[in-house]
Amino acid sequence: MTVKPSAQNPHLAEPLVIGDAVYHLADHTPMMVQYLTMKANYPQALLLYRMGDFYELFFDDAKRAAQILDITLTRRGTDKAGKTIAMAGVPFHAADSYMARLIAAGQTVVVCEQIDESATGTSSPSNTPTMGEKQKKDKSKSAAGTIMRREVVKTLTAGTITDDALIAPNHTPTVVAIDIEIPKSNSKQPVQAAISQMDLAAGTLTTQTLSASSNNSHDDIEGLQTQMLTVLARFAPSECIISEALGNSFDSSGSNGEDWLLWLRQNLDCPIIEVAANDFHREHASATLCQQFDVQRLDGLGISDAPLAQSSCAALIHYARQTQQRHVPQVNQLIVEYNDDYLIIDANSQQNLELFTPVSSNGTSLISVLNHCQTPMGRRLLVQQMKRPLRQHARINLRLDAITSLLQPDNQSDENKQANEKLEKHSLVSSLRETLNAIGDIERISSRIGLMSAKPRDLRKLADGIASSAQLNTLLINAGISHEQAGLLPILMQQLPAQLPAVQSVAELIERAIIAEPPAHIRDGGMLAAGYDAEFDRLTHLHNNIQVTLDEMVERARQESQLPSLKVGFNKVSGFYFELPKMQAKNAPAHFIRRQTLKSSERFITDELKEVETEYLSAQTLALTREKQLYHELLTILSSHLAELQQLSAAIAQIDVLSNWAQLAIIYNWQRPVMNNDSKNDSYAKIDSQTSIDIKAGRHVVVEAALNPINGGNTVNNFNNSGTTKHSSHFVANDCALGSYENPERLLMITGPNMGGKSTYMRQTALIVLLAHCGSFVPAASAHIGDIDRIFTRIGSADDLAGGKSTFMVEMIETANILNQATNKSLVLMDEVGRGTATTDGLAIAHACVNRLVEIGCLTLFATHYFELTKLAQNNTENNESNHANIRNVHVAASEVDGQLLLLHQIKDGAASSSFGLHVAKMAGIPTQVLNDAKRYLIDNLKHENAKTIDDKNELAKSLNDKQQQNHESKVENVSVNNTHQTQKSGNIPQQNHLFSLQDELSAINPDNLTPKQAHDLLYHLKEIISH
DSSP states (O other): OOOOOOOOOOOTTSEEEETTEEEEGGGSOHHHHHHHHHHTTOTTSEEEEEETTEEEEEHHHHHHHHHHHTOOOEEEEEOTTSOEEEEEEEEGGGHHHHHHHHHHTTOOEEEEEEOOOOTTSOOOTTTSOOTTOOOOOOOSBOTTSSBOOEEEEEEEOTTTOOOGGGSOTTOOOOEEEEEEEOOOTTOOOOOEEEEEEEETTTTEEEEEEEEOOTTOOHHHHHHHHHHHHHHHHHHOOSEEEEETTGGGOBOTTSOBHHHHHHHHHHHOOSOEEEEOGGGGOHHHHHHHHHHHHTOSOSGGGTOTTOHHHHHHHHHHHHHHHHHHTSOOTTOOEEEEOOGGGBOEEOHHHHHHTTSSSOSSTTOOOHHHHHOOOSSHHHHHHHHHHHHSOBOOHHHHHHHHHHHHHHHHHHHHHTTSGGGHHHHHHHOHHHHHHHHHTTOOOHHHHHHHHHTTOOOHHHHHHHHHHHHHHHHHHHHHHHTTOOTTSSSHHHHHHTTSGGGOHHHHHHHHHHHHHBOSSOOSOSTTOOOBOTTSOHHHHHHHHHHHTHHHHHHHHHHHHHHHHTOTTOEEEEETTTEEEEEEEHHHHTTOOTTOEEEEEOSSEEEEEOHHHHHHHHHHHHHHHHHHHHHHHHHHHHHHHHHTTHHHHHHHHHHHHHHHHHHHHHHHHHHHTOBOOEEGGGOOOGGGOOOTTOOOEEEEEEOOHHHHHHHSOSOTTOOHHHHHTOTTOOOOSSSOOEEEEESSSSOOOSEEEEEOOTTSSHHHHHHHHHHHHHHHHTTOOBSSSEEEEOOOOEEEEEOSOOOBTTTTBOHHHHHHHHHHHHHHHOOTTEEEEEESTTTTSOHHHHHHHHHHHHHHHHHHTOEEEEEOSOGGGGGHHHHHHHHOSSTTSOEEEEEEEEEEETTEEEEEEEEEESOOSOOOHHHHHHHHTOOHHHHHHHHHHHHHHOOOOOOOOOOOTTTTSOOSOHHHHHHHHHHHHHHHHHHHHHHHHHOOHHHHHHHHHHHHHHHTOOGGGOOHHHHHHHHHHHHHHHHO
16 A cells, blocks of 8 residues: 555546546546545545544445444445445544454555634644544535545554554554565575564664575575564564565566565465555665654664665655654664574464464463563563563673562562561562553653644653652662662663653643643643643633623623613523513613513623623634644644653663563562573583573473462452462472583483373473573573574474365474574474374484484474384484484383373483373273273284383382382283283183283382282282272
8 A cells, every 4th residue: 555645636527446446526426526536545445534423434445344343334325327325434433443443354544534624724733633533514515615625634554553542452563564685587696685663652663684595596585485484473563565566576596576475475464565666765765764863874773784674664664654644753763683683483483382372262371471561561572572582691681680689679588488478568579560550651652742643641641650650760779779880770770750851841841731630532622731821721711701701791780770680691593692571671771782572571782792702702712722732732842852751661661571570580489590601600611612401490381370370360469469479389390401511412302191291391491491581580490591592393283274284294394494494502392293194104204303403413302202212312322422412311200000190290311111192091081992992902913012111100109229129120011021922812802901901000019119008908909800
């Protein structure tokens, strides 16, 4: 969509083409000609055409809107050719909710308002209507007989809306621009792309330039597209704009711009809008950006040598100006990102880890557990930081130091374990959060000030927020933190009102200008405080005190003319009038002019009374006009302080996020991670250029929170007053060490029963690494985290039937992405690779993947039910020259008690003995007949292996004499195998089942660990089995 200036009405004889429809203007009324002329400038958008108290839509727009909004589709008669004019409308006072639904459906909404012109026919900022402002009922024609003037005041799109009423909760509208340079067929230049994001509310432009390899082969292009998807997953745009000229480009590999358009539409789940090629004009982009950021050159912005970044950023500036119908001064920050800045988590891994959205409808995402920030901008910043985990350990430690400073008073007071309740009530973190809870959305309010669309209540919230933010400075100073110190918190304190006089002046101006409880809109006035403007006060006083003036006139006339029954009244026909009874009417003074005769009274007017009437009626209009003018001037003054307000908003948001991390650390007993590059402990030093992790007693954030709900009501108080309750008692914590000095292995081969917790163990490791790189404390007793560049996951099963991809194909695509993109600094989670095909093929693929991952040297958690792979640990240790690039077997412990599976959720060294699939099937409710049939199949068709593996059947009661226990279990196992072979030869199916159950029971027995009572009970239990 390209928003163009209002076009002149075409000649009525010429047809007007809008999309696929052709309209003959001569067949329509002047008002419909006006509508169609405006609609021609926005062919793809829904034009809301203001008519009195309604926004109307016509023709195809009406049909689309009626279907989306489920409103009545009616008609506005027919044109001169007899064609029906479809029409649908929404009332202006409820328009916001309808517009929000249209935008959520991916539509662009153009708002056309009536213009209330003055007698001279010109409009001014004070009489130009605000969207949704109440206006006089439309009469289609003005007093002069011409069509009422209308103008487009705003274009609403999914990525550029700033009004809270139009934005879904916990959503940040952003728009991205993608510019792709496809070299000519004879050029050796690589294909390049730039992706830029604009957050209109935050006033930021963020850009990143990507490049394919110089060969521009098919694989190189796919690599570039993978990079683009990673950036787009981080940006999470609400809409995307591209140049309409992209489809005409061709590259040296034979693909063209149409292929890129198709790829974008297949991989982006947001509206893609083609704009004019001039908006992406690379020669004019530099001038556009210099004008926007008020600089002479782009050298200081970091994109002077990046033409694609310039053109995409300039296109966003043009798009914002077009949609807002004005300049956007609040966009004053440009951020250039690079691949090495952040720990990369692609879209598939984000979904597998359930970072932002749960896999199932009744699931729980990580962000829903973590995000308890008190301010709207804090909640948005936390999401941004989760999507942009830092890699620079210096920046990470700045955040960790700040959290430590916030917790320091709590940690000192926590020495007294009996004072937990008192601690929570008086802690620095709780005080900060209580103060933050009173601060409104300063970020979006500042944006609306820049767009001159802020409402009176916005300004009051801004003033109150500034006052509350001043208390943050006081709390931090009382905790011994000063803005003169080094660190993140002192830097943030420099952006609070105490150090920003301009922000203090903003609050003082609003306090002086706006009443304490202003109206929601400016349309009816009543928002300016008394004493702000002398002329406005005079007009207001005249209007509000008219009754006093009239009472004085009546009293004076009564005394002068001896008319005790004289009254004053008002109606819309006569205006103000004097009224006398019939008996006294003959005594009316000569200057009384008879106006109306009634049955029992006479009504009169005087010149003086008409003068008062004129002043009264004009005072109301003049006061409202003056008030709107003053309010517009107030917004202009406030907009000159946008930079300071944005600094304040950013500081408050960062303090909110830090206090949120600190509160989570208090509640869940999180500990500060140690980033290995900064550790002085040689045992955690990096080996060569590779990385490592060493986590002690790690826990899964979401599972732990689900086991111990503390915020069931989702209220601030529930979270803030949760105290220092320990939540690790119900969750089995586990260690994870890879690539460290004591555990140099690069791959953990994880085996164990279904439902044992393999996936939980893998996911919690990734989440701990992620939280550490976000600058948060982590749910572990300790954590040493090395330099991780990416997190890959291949977990869960899903298909893409619409795309023609089976479950196994999707699994292989994700596996291929990992094997092609992973480095020796990546963390890789692989869960049951190869399960979607034949066992032999799946085992072969899994075997080859393990070898490749060990060759790459990435940190890998590899969960599998192919027990043959556990032999690789021994082979790898024997064959590898580098003793740190090998495999270690671990398993999830489980016990079998009385034929029932008991999952211990503990990670132990060595390989597991069984997946306990039949036991889990029994737990799931599989019929007994089916289970018995499965057991018979195992006996009849599967050979028993005598290879010794770890068995946790007696985990609950360990013997002090481990060697004796192992010998005994080995004997029992041999006896069991012999019994099984004898049973197979018998051919008696019921007897086979009995012996199978007896075998299971005998395998689980360790006589050395049984008490006399337990042995006695066990004998009766075995007798019962035999008797059946």
